[in-house]
Amino acid sequence: MNVWISLIASLIVIGGLVVGAAGVAGLAQYSHTPELLVLLGVVVPLLAFIAFIVGVILQVVKWGRRPVPFPIATVAGQGKSLPWIKANYFDAPYTKAGVVGRMALEVLTFRSLFRNTKMELHDGPKLAYGWQMWLWVFALAFHYAFLTVFIRHFRFFTEDGSLVFQAVMFLENLDGFLQLGLPHVLISGFVLLGAATMLLLRRLTNAQVRYVSLIQDYFPLLLIISIALSGILMRHVIKVDIVAVKVLIMSMLNFDFAGIGEKALAIGWMFYLHIFLVSVLLAYFPMSKLMHMGGIFLSPTRNLLCNSREFRHVNPWNYPVKVHTYEHYEDEFRERMIEAGLPVEKTLEETQEAAAPEEKE
Amino acid sequence: MADEVPKVEEMAAINHTPPKTGWMDTPAVIRPGMYCYSAKAKPLNIVGMPNGRDWDPIEEDWHLPENWMEIVLEGLHDRLHRFRSLQLFMDVCVRCGACADKCHFFIGSGDPKNMPVLRAELLRSVYRKEYTLAGKLLGKMVGARKLDERVLKEWWTYFFQCTECRRCSVFCPYGIDTAEITIIGRELLNLLGLNIDWIATPVSNCYRTGNHLGIQPHAFKDMIDFFVDEVEDVTGVRVNPSFNRKGAEILFITPSGDVFADPGTYTAMGYLILFHYLESMGLDITWSTYASEGGNFGFFTSHEMMKRLNAKMYMEAKRLGVKYIIGGECGHMWRVIHQYMDTMNGPADHLEVPKSPITGTVFQNAASTKMIHITEFTADLLRHNKLKFDKTRNDNYNLTFHDSCNPSRGMGLLEEPRYIIKEMCNHFYEMPEGTIREQTFCCGSGSGLNAGEDLELRFRGGMPRANAVKHVHEKHGVNTVACVCAIDRAALPPLMDYWVPGVQVAGVHELVGNALILDGEKERTEDLRFEPLAGMEEE
Amino acid sequence: MDLFDIIEKRQGRILDKWQDRVLSTYSPDAYRLFKHKNDPFANPVGSTLKKGLEGLLDLLLGEGDVREKAVDLLEDSMKVRAVQDFSPSNAVGFLFELKGVIREQVGKDLPNLEERPDWSALDSKIDAMALAGFDVFMECRERLNRIRVNEVRNLSYKAMKRANLVCDLSEIPDDPDGETVN
Incomplete structure (x- = not known):
């Protein structure tokens, strides 16, 4: 697929979503129609959330139900064999803890991607080809920033003063340690925006990656960039009353629907744009490549032990097959085997005797 | 005026990047x-x-x-x-x-x-x-x-x-x-x-005759007998392998390439010498003509075909009543054994957990599959100082070791062959990082692609491997690539011939065969290839 | 100013452009790898070709018989191109490209480039290089075919013959056990 078509199509879709959501929100506030705001800010997110949960569960269940017939771990180090040969604990794991470690390193540090980087590093300082190293750097930055942003948002879902709330606020304070601007600039948002942008640029400039990229690669990146951008704008430029946001969310969580319209009207349109884009991401997530998050845990080349000769792996659909038995083999070659002095199960006489009665019948 | 002269580059015009299509x-x-x-x-x-x-x-x-x-x-x-x-x-x-x-x-x-x-x-x-x-x-x-x-x-x-x-x-x-x-x-x-023909024909041969080349039992024995003569010529000692022998303790299975194709044949001689050496120490091992193929081109065909061909190993082990199986040097054979065999054709309850009759080492890592790699077996012998050898007999070889894809990324067999090589040889040089161990480059001919007609494909694919060999060849004078894979032994010689002439290919147990000192052997002047040993050139 | 002096001064840039043109005979994905990845083991094709061109450019600026020396320098590069999807002309044509690169890089400073005597010296040196290129390319293809033909014999046939498992015609006397029947 032509890169420009993919890119433009993604932009058109996201542009449509942005204009649509902003338009509806603006219109609702202008015409004082709280129903539309409730739809955009409560109903759609709720549906998206349900779609997300159901979708993710269905996908993971689908994967989980598929059997793993063979122990096909990718062995990436010395396997466990003789006691005096040091086995590689994480790269050829032979204990459950080793597998957990391997998975943790994979999930938390993107270890396999880091292998590229390691190769880059002894390549010398020239960075012309260094995008590969940046893949690891940007991917790591992107995912950790995303995680931080995700956790930060729990301040809107927890009671002020509760333990979780305090923990989240602690994280947010860390995030804003630069103490720039008012409200403080939160680094994670900018890192998320920056890293997603760099991943997009990498996709566009690296000929190999560009050649294999599809619209499903551009769309989520652009969507996440839009979400990050709308969040940052909402915090610093087109500000909304976050106390009002929290009031709305908490009353929904407490099933308190009284005065919902008024509560919704108290929040600026930018919020509705932001949450609508997040809803789109949530709903899109389970059917997209973003599910790699769940997939990694189930990947049989990574989550299996490398001890397949020590412990038998069972294939649930193992079935009997047709084989060429030794008896068949000897029947075919008996004479020549005897001539060559190879031991046989039956002598020529025995086979003739066995065959003889049949002939009489 | 000069502009009218047709430009040379237009005349020479070579095709650049073709018009980019998706x-x-x-x-x-x-x-x-x-x-x-x-x-x-x-x-x-x-x-x-x-x-x-x-x-x-x-x-x-x-x-x-x-x-x-x-x-x-x-x-x-x-x-x-x-x-x-x-x-x-x-x-x-x-x-x-x-x-x-x-x-x-x-x-x-x-x-x-x-x-x-x-x-x-x-x-x-x-x-x-x-x-x-x-x-x-x-x-x-x-x-x-x-x-x-x-x-x-x-x-x-x-x-x-x-x-x-x-x-x-x-x-x-x-x-x-x-x-x-x-x-x-x-x-x-x-x-x-x-x-493809190069996969389908070996599969059907293996199914019927027990090995990829379709060698019938008597010819298989003839070939080994021939090695016995060759070994005698080199060492002065007559080794005495047995075939299809019931009641042996161990069944030995190696790829047929070791028996029928140079330079794998020298590796086969190495096995024979090692087994003979250990015979008096209590090794009781037999070859099989029925399970005379370690390799499994069924693996390159379908899971079912892999299982059908692999079944012979346990079936033959059961028929002969052996306690466990030792497998020779082969690549994909070992991926099949390590990651598929037990699941497909096990549990091998008729066998016992492998235990070296010489050192008493129990191979716990093969407790279920009951099959060990010959380099595991030999490394254990060396570790226990059970072998007497003269490593100078390999002094003509400046070695590097090519990790075959399947033993490295399919089972993690990295140190055993290295340990043996270092014990058996004085001159060993690793290829650069990023081209060995778990990151090793393929020979370019694996998975059944080592046919004759696709040579360009194989040489392209083998280029990264050859390039790393070239580096150690130029830097350290490496003249031999050691490996533990029969496809490598078949595919690397022509690959080297093209990219790095002057580099030959050897199995690890060929080196063992050269170095082992047999009881009653004559003074050796030649290695298993009938090349004069270092210092013996003049004679 | 002498053409060769200018080339020498701009050697780095000329080399870069030349390498660029040669490597852009591959797909853009491959170009990126071949041109930019510096690790010679992770990128053997690109490294080999780049090194080959560097040597050839040095040769062009140096003394001595170009055709003879080029043979050695071209060996590695031609081996690579001989197993890739190139017609002989495309495999060797990149040597002529140097003319275009040099013209492009020095043309502004030396008007009427083609009429200069040192240009024709350069011209014939490059031609000599290209002729050597054809020789080496053909030699590589022939080597490839020789290996292809020998492979089967070198492997199983040789081993089985040693073991006397195949019939060797040379050991059979002429016209053995001939019998004339009606």
Whole structure:
């Protein structure tokens, strides 16, 4: 697929979503129609959330139900064999803890991607080809920033003063340690925006990656960039009353629907744009490549032990097959085997005797 | 005025980067030198594989069965439900490109469809069309396409341009293993009789006669007897192997390449010398003519065929009543043994946990499969100082070690062969980091691609490996590549002949055979290749 | 100013452009790998070709018989191109490209380039290089075919013959056990 078509199509879709959501929100506030705001800010997110949960569960269940017939771990180090040969604990794991470690390193540090980087590093300082190293750097930055942003948002879902709330606020304070601007600039948002942008640029400039990229690669990146951008704008430029946001969310969580319209009207349109884009991401997530998050845990080349000769792996659909038995083999070659002095199960006489009665019948 | 002179570059005009078309719009070209001859009807019929017929890949008409599309799609559906690997690998790729330049075929050819991600997309695109809503609705826009003959031909071309070496899977953040895609892709092609001759013929030979070359039992024995003579010529000692002997403690199975193809034959002589050496110390081992093939080209055909051929190992072990099995130096054979055999044909309750009769070491790592690698066995002997040897007999060899794909990424056998080589030889040099151990480069001929007709393909794919050998050849004077794989021993000599002339290939146990000091041996002046030993050249 | 002096001064840039043109005979994905990845073991094709061109450019600027020395320098590069999808002309044509690169890089400073005597010296040196290129390319193809033909014999046939498992015609006397029947 032509890169420009993919890119433009993604932009058109996201542009449509942005204009649509902003338009509806603006219109609702202008015409004082709280129903539309409730739809955009409560109903759609709720549906998206349900779609997300159901979708993710269905996908993971689908994967989980598929059997793993063979122990096909990718062995990436010395396997466990003789006691005096040091086995590689994480790269050829032979204990459950080793597998957990391997998975943790994979999930938390993107270890396999880091292998590229390691190769880059002894390549010398020239960075012309260094995008590969940046893949690891940007991917790591992107995912950790995303995680931080995700956790930060729990301040809107927890009671002020509760333990979780305090923990989240602690994280947010860390995030804003630069103490720039008012409200403080939160680094994670900018890192998320920056890293997603760099991943997009990498996709566009690296000929190999560009050649294999599809619209499903551009769309989520652009969507996440839009979400990050709308969040940052909402915090610093087109500000909304976050106390009002929290009031709305908490009353929904407490099933308190009284005065919902008024509560919704108290929040600026930018919020509705932001949450609508997040809803789109949530709903899109389970059917997209973003599910790699769940997939990694189930990947049989990574989550299996490398001890397949020590412990038998069972294939649930193992079935009997047709084989060429030794008896068949000897029947075919008996004479020549005897001539060559190879031991046989039956002598020529025995086979003739066995065959003889049949002939009489 | 000067402008009117036709420019030299216009006259010379060479084709630069072809006009860029999306990969879906670039049909696969099946080119002489780059493809293997197709499987004929006979070998497929012998083993009961479906749709066997004589066909030619470069002809337009492949004589596909009427309902071929149905067969393939049903086959795909079935496998998506039987292999989590396939289902997951179809779903989770993010096309990050980390694998792109890890494939030896891409590195050597620059053909984008040799990037692992794209090789998988060849199948994934059809999966999207059949199984995802977006794919059904938006088609090409979302990288989905209908299965048609062009797609099928592309599959055939590129699934037989992958050696299932798993190097890409080391670098993939989700562990996507292209070998798995290729294995299942080939399984689908085999439903239509679309195998290659170099795989199908060995499979049917192996099924009937016990080995890939179709060597009948008496000839197998003749060949080993011939080695016995050769060993006697070199050492003055007559070794005495046994065949199909019931009641032996150990069954020995090695790839037939060691018995019938140079330079594997020297490795086979090495085994014979080692076994003879250990005989008086209590080793009781037999060869089998029925299970005379360690290699398993069924692995390159389908899971079922792999199981059918592999079954002979345990069946023969049971018939002979041995306690356990030792396996010779082979690559994919060991992936099959390490990751498939026990699951497919086990549990081998008729066998016992391998225990070295010489050192008493119990090989706990093979407690269930009951089969150990000969380098594990020999490394253990060396560690316990059970062998008397003269390593100067290998002084003519400046060695490097090529990790074969399957023993490294399919079982993690990295140190055992190195330990033996270092004990047996004085001159050993590693190739550069990033080209050995778990990151080793394939010989370019694995997974059944070591036919004669696809030499260009093999030499391109083997170029990264050869290039690293060239480096140690120039830097340290390396003249021998040691390896523990029969396909390597067959494929590396021509590869070296082309890229690094002057470098030969040896099995690890050939070196053992040279160095071992046998009781009552004559003064050795030659190695197993009848080349004079270092310092003996003048005679 | 002498043409060769200018080339020498701009050697780095000329080399870069030349390498660029040669490597852009591959797909863009491959170009990126071949041109930019510096690790010679992760990128053997690109490294070999780049190194080959560097040597050839040095040769052009140096003394001595170009054709003879070029043979050695071209060996590695031609081996690579001989196993890739190139027609002989495309495999060797990149040597002529140097003319275009040099013209492009020095043309502005030396008007009427083609009429200068040192240009024709350069011209014939490059031609000599290209002729050597054809020789080496053909030699590589021949080597490839020789290996292809020998492979089977070198492997199983040789081993089985040593073991006397195949019939060797040379050991059979002429016209053995001939019997004339009606």
